[in-house]
Amino acid sequence: MTTPAPAAAAAAWPGPPIPPRLLTDLLDGAARNHPARVAIDFLGRTWTYGELAGLVERAARGLQDHGLRPGDRFGLCLPNCPYFVVLYFAALRVGAIVVNFNPLYTARELEHQIRDSGTRMLAVPDVALVHDKVEEVAERAGLETIVLCEMADMLPWLKGLGFTWFKRKDHARIRDERRHLRMRRLLASRGRPDPVSIHPDDVAVLQYTGGTTGVPKGAMLTHANLTANSAQMVRHVEGLLPEQCRVLGVLPMFHVFALTTVLNFSVETATEMVLLPRFEMDQVLATMKRKPPTQFFGVPTIYVAINDLAEARIPDLSAVRACISGGAPLPLEVRERFEARTGAKVVEGYGLSESSPIIACNPIDGVIKANSCGPAFPGTILEIRDPADPTRLLPQGERGEVWARGPQVMKGYWQREEETRAVLVDGALRTGDVGYLDEDGYLFLVDRIKDVILCGGYNVYPRVIxxxxxxxxxxxxAVAIGVPDAYRGQSPKLFIALHEPGSLTLDELKAFLAERLSPVEMPKAFEFRDSLPKTMIGKLSKKELIAEEAKKGLA
Structure with missing residues (x-):
């Protein structure tokens, strides 16, 4: 394929090239320049950057002593906690590849990912809900070692005692001690880890994703990819960081959005990470009061949940420079209501697992355009191409597939050459998203290509609905999907959850939408529900609704 010159595409952010680095360079810099700064607060217990670096050194030595070698895959199946951070950097220090696992995966999903990635060691909490599934599949999946992370050892003394004595029913039930390596033993190792040869172009993380073609596969993110996205964030907020920032880490770090924003970027800037193991509103509000954040990263459903709070419970976000939303499109009404209720600015960005993840974001200071995810991220080029003829670069304002170029774009999919060739073309990432660029280079997303509803020859975009x-x-x-239609092939169906059940009738909703949608976009079916399905990080999920409708068709 012949690619038009980049000058014909959306302009990249001006500035010098981003130098390739190792992820461990981020921690080394923070520990060297700010050893006394608090690195982690976990439910009231704290560690400085100097202490964190020491734990990483010991854990790295321990991993080498137990056979972890460069190129081996080391899995993290942990909630947000200090040992996630320690083992992440320790595994990278010895040249291993980190594989992120969702702790709420089913046993079948865990087995598939362990097999597909070839994970040798997998870290889990000593919590039955997570550990017992991993031990169940370990032998048949080829997992050699389960690194058991004791939750009590990470908690403040009194909370740790409570977990040990009063949460016994939640404790892991170990059947084969020989397969387990306890974190206490790992950290008992002394001496420096053996030096290993690591290059910025080496794969650092396998980030599993459905990608643009559905089947879960590992996006190979290199050290250079991930450090570039962190450096791009630094340039994006240039001059706007206080002496030390504090981030509320409630988004799970096994997801690429939080991996970059909560972990890598925080370590690069020696930010204090206030980590929470899950999103639980009372705990989030208490933590915000105890440790007011200066940075807040969330997905739209978190902003919706805060919007729903009673006036007396709205958190004080006066210290926050800006809230950044990612992971899914942020409806304008949600952003405006959040800003009105909290006084905090919300900035929307856009990215994919395959791009480490951020490729566009609205400016912290500057013009924020409604329903736009902003201009290209520093060092990134965005292109809009004709989905039917990808050699054709579309003019400004015309809708097409979003392509991205930049140092954050993945190396490819793990052991998936065909899928890699399908999405990486002439050095650009095909996102599978439909969008357009305005006269100022701001990106507006319309929908996923695969989610477009084909109604009698017309393309209907669920996001418009x-x-x-x-x-x-x-x-x-609100979630819109396409359902079978004998006449048009497909027609839209809209699923709705209300703030207050019964506060809107179907007739009122139809009348409201009729003023805002064309006849072809108007849903032909509606369904009110108490809540809609979501992913682990809180993104609204269509796949469950699509599966339900498919079953109805087979009935």
């Missing part, structure tokens, strides 16, 4: 629904103040959540 969802955005129209969100304009109604009674609607809390």
């Amino acid at each position: 969802e955005d129209a629904a969100y304009h109604h103040p009674a609607i809390k959540e």
